[in-house]
Amino acid sequence: MKLKSQLRYHARALVVGAILAATLVLSLIWMTPAARPVGVAMKDIPFYRLPFGPDDAGTERPFWPSRLQSHSGQFSDPDRLPSAAECGNCHQREFQEWAGSLHAIADRDLIYEATVEANENADKRHPERARFCEGCHAPAEMLSGRVNRFVSVGPSDALTEGVACITCHTATHADGEAGNGAITLAYGRAEAERDAPQGAALLADPRAHLNAFAAPETTALLKSAQLCGSCHVEIYDMSNSRAEVAQPVQTTFLEWQSSWYARQGITCQDCHMASDPAAQVMAIRAGNTAKPERYSHRFVGGNHLLTDTGLGDALSVLRGGMLPGMDAATTKATLDVQSRQTTALLRSAAGLELRASNRDADGLHLDIAVQNLGAGHNLPTGVNDQKHIWLEVVLTDPTGAEVFRSGGAAERLGVEDPAAVTWIEHFLDSKGRRLSDHLTFSTAKVVWMRKPIPPRGEDVVRYDVALPDGTAGPLHLSVKLFYRIALPELIFTNLRRDMALPSFTMAELSVDLPDSSP
Amino acid sequence: MRLKIAMTMTTVVFAGAAFAATEEQGLESVKAFTLEHNDALIVEAEKMQTAAEDYAALIDANGGDYVAAWAAEPQKLAESVQALRAQWLAASNQYETIEGIVAGIPSTAKYDLILDAGNPGTEAEGVAEFDLTLPDGTVLEKPGSLFHTITEPLFWGTDKDHVKVEADLNGNGSADPGEVLFDANLALGAAQGMVKWAKALRDDMAAWEPNRDDAFTAVVTMTPTVGDYFGEWKESQFLGGDEAAFVAQSRLIDVLGIMGGCQLMYSAAVSPVVATSDAALDSAVTNDFDELIALVSETREREAAGETFSAEEADALGSEAQDIAERIVSQVLQAAAKNGVEIKG
Numbered sequence: 001m002k003l004k005s006q007l008r009y010h011a012r013a014l015v016v017g018a019i020l021a022a023t024l025v026l027s028l029i030w031m032t033p034a035a036r037p038v039g040v041a042m043k044d045i046p047f048y049r050l051p052f053g054p055d056d057a058g059t060e061r062p063f064w065p066s067r068l069q070s071h072s073g074q075f076s077d078p079d080r081l082p083s084a085a086e087c088g089n090c091h092q093r094e095f096q097e098w099a100g101s102l103h104a105i106a107d108r109d110l111i112y113e114a115t116v117e118a119n120e121n122a123d124k125r126h127p128e129r130a131r132f133c134e135g136c137h138a139p140a141e142m143l144s145g146r147v148n149r150f151v152s153v154g155p156s157d158a159l160t161e162g163v164a165c166i167t168c169h170t171a172t173h174a175d176g177e178a179g180n181g182a183i184t185l186a187y188g189r190a191e192a193e194r195d196a197p198q199g200a201a202l203l204a205d206p207r208a209h210l211n212a213f214a215a216p217e218t219t220a221l222l223k224s225a226q227l228c229g230s231c232h233v234e235i236y237d238m239s240n241s242r243a244e245v246a247q248p249v250q251t252t253f254l255e256w257q258s259s260w261y262a263r264q265g266i267t268c269q270d271c272h273m274a275s276d277p278a279a280q281v282m283a284i285r286a287g288n289t290a291k292p293e294r295y296s297h298r299f300v301g302g303n304h305l306l307t308d309t310g311l312g313d314a315l316s317v318l319r320g321g322m323l324p325g326m327d328a329a330t331t332k333a334t335l336d337v338q339s340r341q342t343t344a345l346l347r348s349a350a351g352l353e354l355r356a357s358n359r360d361a362d363g364l365h366l367d368i369a370v371q372n373l374g375a376g377h378n379l380p381t382g383v384n385d386q387k388h389i390w391l392e393v394v395l396t397d398p399t400g401a402e403v404f405r406s407g408g409a410a411e412r413l414g415v416e417d418p419a420a421v422t423w424i425e426h427f428l429d430s431k432g433r434r435l436s437d438h439l440t441f442s443t444a445k446v447v448w449m450r451k452p453i454p455p456r457g458e459d460v461v462r463y464d465v466a467l468p469d470g471t472a473g474p475l476h477l478s479v480k481l482f483y484r485i486a487l488p489e490l491i492f493t494n495l496r497r498d499m500a501l502p503s504f505t506m507a508e509l510s511v512d513l514p515d516s517s518p
Numbered sequence: 519m520r521l522k523i524a525m526t527m528t529t530v531v532f533a534g535a536a537f538a539a540t541e542e543q544g545l546e547s548v549k550a551f552t553l554e555h556n557d558a559l560i561v562e563a564e565k566m567q568t569a570a571e572d573y574a575a576l577i578d579a580n581g582g583d584y585v586a587a588w589a590a591e592p593q594k595l596a597e598s599v600q601a602l603r604a605q606w607l608a609a610s611n612q613y614e615t616i617e618g619i620v621a622g623i624p625s626t627a628k629y630d631l632i633l634d635a636g637n638p639g640t641e642a643e644g645v646a647e648f649d650l651t652l653p654d655g656t657v658l659e660k661p662g663s664l665f666h667t668i669t670e671p672l673f674w675g676t677d678k679d680h681v682k683v684e685a686d687l688n689g690n691g692s693a694d695p696g697e698v699l700f701d702a703n704l705a706l707g708a709a710q711g712m713v714k715w716a717k718a719l720r721d722d723m724a725a726w727e728p729n730r731d732d733a734f735t736a737v738v739t740m741t742p743t744v745g746d747y748f749g750e751w752k753e754s755q756f757l758g759g760d761e762a763a764f765v766a767q768s769r770l771i772d773v774l775g776i777m778g779g780c781q782l783m784y785s786a787a788v789s790p791v792v793a794t795s796d797a798a799l800d801s802a803v804t805n806d807f808d809e810l811i812a813l814v815s816e817t818r819e820r821e822a823a824g825e826t827f828s829a830e831e832a833d834a835l836g837s838e839a840q841d842i843a844e845r846i847v848s849q850v851l852q853a854a855a856k857n858g859v860e861i862k863g
Binding site: 121124125154155313321322431437489 | 635666676738
């Protein structure tokens with residue numbers, strides 16, 4: 001009774017308030033400008049070239065030889081694409097994590113840039129062949145029509161950010177088996193979202209934001225290894241190289257796909273986006289396959305060079321300078337974490353074991369197992385004409401004198417050690433000559449010098465050591481498994497710099513061998 | 519302030535080069551600019567030939583025995599290799615400045631293949647159609663471009679087929695990548711070829727009748743090279759290594775010269791066309807060129823005054839220069855499309 005009286009008392013004010021609110025909402029709807037059409041037709045990009053022609057069905061291939069696709073079939077207006085720095089206004093933690101990643105500098109890193117240029121020089125008549133590289137390294141540049149002999153589209157911050165927020169968060173399709181950038185991106189959704197409420201107003205009406213960046217197919221892909229596979233599988237053929245027979249060059253996703261990890265439902269994201277990737281790997285090694293509590297945007301991987309904060313100013317130059325939205329202090333802070341996590345992850349991947357040691361009249365025979373303990377893909381993986389691992393094996397006598405050595409730290413040798421047991425692939429040109437500077441466009445064949453080690457697998461390496469006469473025991477065995485991200489020849493040839501490239505110690509073994517002199 | 523410095527530097531670089539009143543006058547100045555750099559290319563190629571003769575003489579003095587030559591004259595040979603590399607860069611820079619024009623003109627396009635962009639005869643397309651005769655009489659049939667197929671890999675030791683002996687050229691105690699003595703016969707023959715073909719290009723360039731398409735092509739192909747040159751300046755300060763190429767003078771001086779040339783060509787030959795169809799666009803491009811030259815000039819002034827740049831500063835400057843250049847090119851290409859200009863290359 002009392003309540004009804006109060007309602008009657010306030011009825012007029014409530015009705016007026018409701019009418020005002022409805023009027024306000026309707027006014028806002030009426031005042032909101034109609035969504036502008038998004039997308040740019042190819043014909044509106046002056047001098048955009050299609051030097052490789054249509055596909056077999058006669059369909060134009062604006063991004064070939066990359067398999068990248070635009071969801072709408074349109075190009076994008078770079079001024080309407082949100083940069084990661086803009087996303088960082090609200091998603092600050094994710095932005096700063098990402099800023100330390102290799103994804104953030106995929107199109108800025110100096111070594112990559114110089115290598116693309118070297119490839120372009122190898123085929124000066126068709127600079128558009130670089131679309132093969134840029135599809136994965138610079139999707140925003142590609143979808144804006146800037147990867148072209150004549151660049152008639154202006155620059156913007158969003159185009160400099162490599163694999164950025166909008167790359168993954170607008171993906172609508174990805175094909176890890178096909179690779180070569182087989183990903184479809186709905187950048188048009190990101191462009192359209194610019195006309196919707198931004199900033200604080202976005203919280204009141206997040207529908208457009210969710211439609212743009214959290215569409216159901218995108219959300220499903222974000223959890224899928226297929227998304228990663230679209231760029232972490234690289235196959236050379238006549239469209240992008242001189243390979244008459246398809247040459248699998250980078251097969252990281254395929255290696256994972258046939259592994260124990262895939263069967264357990266452990267995806268790329270579970271390790272490389274874990275907030276502590278090394279701890280996650282160690283947990284998996286211990287049999288705990290639980291998903292991470294939080295996914296980070298660091299995408300921690302194996303690039304120990306471009307996260308090496310010990311390089312000082314050179315690191316900043318190699319990484320292509322400061323990202324939009326970052327300053328020196330925040331860059332250093334995020335790179336310090338990235339560096340620690342990269343180092344720890346690399347050290348969680350491999351192991352060494354001495355399986356056998358026998359001495360007879362011919363000398364000493366050692367069986368050393370190199371184990372892939374924590375990587376859900378081969379060791380090494382990626383572009384393995386550059387990324388490689390090798391063994392250093394040293395035997396010393398009781399006086400500490402070296403009686404045998406195979407391999408050595410790259411810093412000491414300065415060049416690839418031909419005597420070392422090395423897991424590396426060689427790119428060969430059409431005359432069978434080795435290309436050590438990642439000249440994709442000139443590569444005709446790719447061969448492994450020693451097959452990489454599959455997930456949870458091992459490679460037992462035999463050393464038959466002819467010991468010098470009179471070698472007395474007991475001997476001490478020291479083994480190191482080294483990893484290096486690139487060959488010095490790549491840096492010298494493409495960057496014209498005689499830069500020391502640090503090697504990374506992934507695993508060590510130190511054993512006093514039983515004295516079994518014959 | 520920045521603009522004032524730019525104006526001063528541009529005046530220094532292009533003293534006497536009057537801005538054209540008409541498109542026709544502007545086109546003539548483009549031709550003059552091209553011939554000027556072609557002449558400079560010949561001069562640098564001749565210096566390269568002299569350096570190659572000196573190198574070959576050191577090898578010949580030891581009966582063609584590279585090991586013996588290195589043992590006898592390590593210092594002179596190291597200096598000789600550095601001289602060849604420095605001359606290669608000097609010649610290449612001159613050519614790169616006019617490559618857009620050379621490649622874009624039908625009567626001179628073949629020289630772009632011979633000098634810089636052509637493939638060897640073993641390739642299916644883009645073959646440099648010439649044979650190279652070496653001092654010992656050997657004839658290399660369709661060997662590829664003189665700059666990139668032959669001399670660059672030869673002088674920097676990446677042409678493994680013509681490496682004669684590894685040599686510690688920089689005296690740091692080990693023969694690092696690229697530290698080699700290479701085939702003197704090929705070095706001299708290629709340098710002679712460079713002079714010969716640079717002169718042949720000069721003859722055909724002198725006969726060229728300038729036109730609008732070529733002028734636009736030159737601006738849009740040359741201006742974006744600012745990033746490469748600026749990048750070399752930036753990298754040379756922080757990455758160490760083989761800095762011999764940039765010790766003679768700051769790379770920024772080259773940047774200023776080349777970008778000044780681009781500005782001249784735009785102002786002289788392209789602006790009259792753009793202004794007619796879109797005055798606002800012409801004004802925007804003109805302002806962007808002023809800004810670009812000012813940025814380079816000011817940076818050079820600071821460097822000359824002894825200022826050192828942090829990696830972040832150098833990077834920011836390089837990025838800013840490249841952004842301005844890309845903005846210029848995109849606008850000039852849009853103007854080209856509006857005016858039915860054909861961009862070649």
